[in-house]
Amino acid sequence: MKKGALIGCGFFAQNHMHAWADVDGAAIIALCDRDDKRLKETAERFGVERTYSDAGELMKSEELDFVDIATTVQTHRPLVELAAWSKVHIICQKPFADTLADATAMVDATAAAGVTLMVHENFRWQSAIRAAKAEIEKGSIGTPFWGRVSFRSAYDVYASQPYLATDDRFIIQDLGIHILDIARFLFGDARTISASTKRVNPAIKAEDVATMMLVHESGVTSVVDCSYASRLSRESFPESLLEVDGSEGTLRLMPDYRLVLHNASGTRELDVSPPLLSWAERPWHNIQESVYNIQRHFIDCLNTASTPETSGTDNLKTLELVEAAYLSAAGNSRTIILGSA
Numbered sequence: 001m002k003k004g005a006l007i008g009c010g011f012f013a014q015n016h017m018h019a020w021a022d023v024d025g026a027a028i029i030a031l032c033d034r035d036d037k038r039l040k041e042t043a044e045r046f047g048v049e050r051t052y053s054d055a056g057e058l059m060k061s062e063e064l065d066f067v068d069i070a071t072t073v074q075t076h077r078p079l080v081e082l083a084a085w086s087k088v089h090i091i092c093q094k095p096f097a098d099t100l101a102d103a104t105a106m107v108d109a110t111a112a113a114g115v116t117l118m119v120h121e122n123f124r125w126q127s128a129i130r131a132a133k134a135e136i137e138k139g140s141i142g143t144p145f146w147g148r149v150s151f152r153s154a155y156d157v158y159a160s161q162p163y164l165a166t167d168d169r170f171i172i173q174d175l176g177i178h179i180l181d182i183a184r185f186l187f188g189d190a191r192t193i194s195a196s197t198k199r200v201n202p203a204i205k206a207e208d209v210a211t212m213m214l215v216h217e218s219g220v221t222s223v224v225d226c227s228y229a230s231r232l233s234r235e236s237f238p239e240s241l242l243e244v245d246g247s248e249g250t251l252r253l254m255p256d257y258r259l260v261l262h263n264a265s266g267t268r269e270l271d272v273s274p275p276l277l278s279w280a281e282r283p284w285h286n287i288q289e290s291v292y293n294i295q296r297h298f299i300d301c302l303n304t305a306s307t308p309e310t311s312g313t314d315n316l317k318t319l320e321l322v323e324a325a326y327l328s329a330a331g332n333s334r335t336i337i338l339g340s341a
Helices: 013-022 036-046 055-061 073-085 100-113 127-138 171-187 285-304 312-330
Strands: 002-007 026-032 050-052 066-069 089-093 117-120 144-152 190-198 209-216 221-227 241-246 249-254 258-263 266-271
Touching: 002 013, 002 055, 002 285, 013 026, 013 036, 013 285, 026 036, 026 055, 036 050, 050 055, 055 073, 066 073, 066 285, 073 089, 073 100, 089 285, 100 117, 100 312, 117 285, 117 312, 127 171, 127 241, 127 249, 127 258, 127 285, 144 171, 171 190, 171 209, 171 221, 171 241, 171 312, 190 312, 209 312
Parallel strands: 002 026, 002 066, 026 050, 066 089, 089 117, 144 221
Antiparallel strands: 144 241, 190 209, 209 221, 241 249, 249 258, 258 266
């Protein structure tokens, strides 16, 4: 049994706790949060007896195999470095870091300590996204040459996460990082990126719309678009939609988790709806299921001493895309060559 502690008991961390309860071979034995009310409520909800308001005291007092860091991005580096110094494995919430320098420092610290570092980059772990990837790898549409990963909504994300309205960066850093990671997952690493952003909602500080174009090393050109300002006749939040054109056919991940494949043999439509876990609720169930999937993968990696799919090192490439997207948008959508940003 791997013994863990959750650091950060906010809105999304409740999903982490529910998922940990379902992951075989893992148990959260302690909680840490500077907010006494949140800490007490989470402890009571999940029956965790040992609680801390200071992460340093947590590390000194508990014998842990891992920590789940579910705090805001500004706290990630000191917490990751503390855990690395304590020789404790780490799964860390996204966005992993404010800067590539901080992210690199965390990757270096954990490597030096010999501990596993995984980033909670969970959108690629949604069952519908995994199903689409499987069809591409099976050759159902031949060799992909163009793709689109889209997340457009007018859902009020600010109600449960008010800091999103006041941060200096918003949609690329908070949501776009997931959508960019899906593009990497489906099409491989990118060579170039260009981006355009816009703030539509006057009540927020940063961008709520972003459109990005990537040219991948595989030869695929992809469009990654995100919006929290799109009032659609049918709200598809929180679904990510896909379009992939290949040499032998096309793939479309449509609303309501309908995966449509077309090639010379005809058209197939698959229902790739995520399971509704016992603690999950619609429409969040696809993300909630992906939290369980990624945490189960983390424990599997600890048990087999293998590198997580979304390791800290891998996530540096997604963070590089985020930084390059902001740089491009600030420069009138100029093309950024990855590795030179």
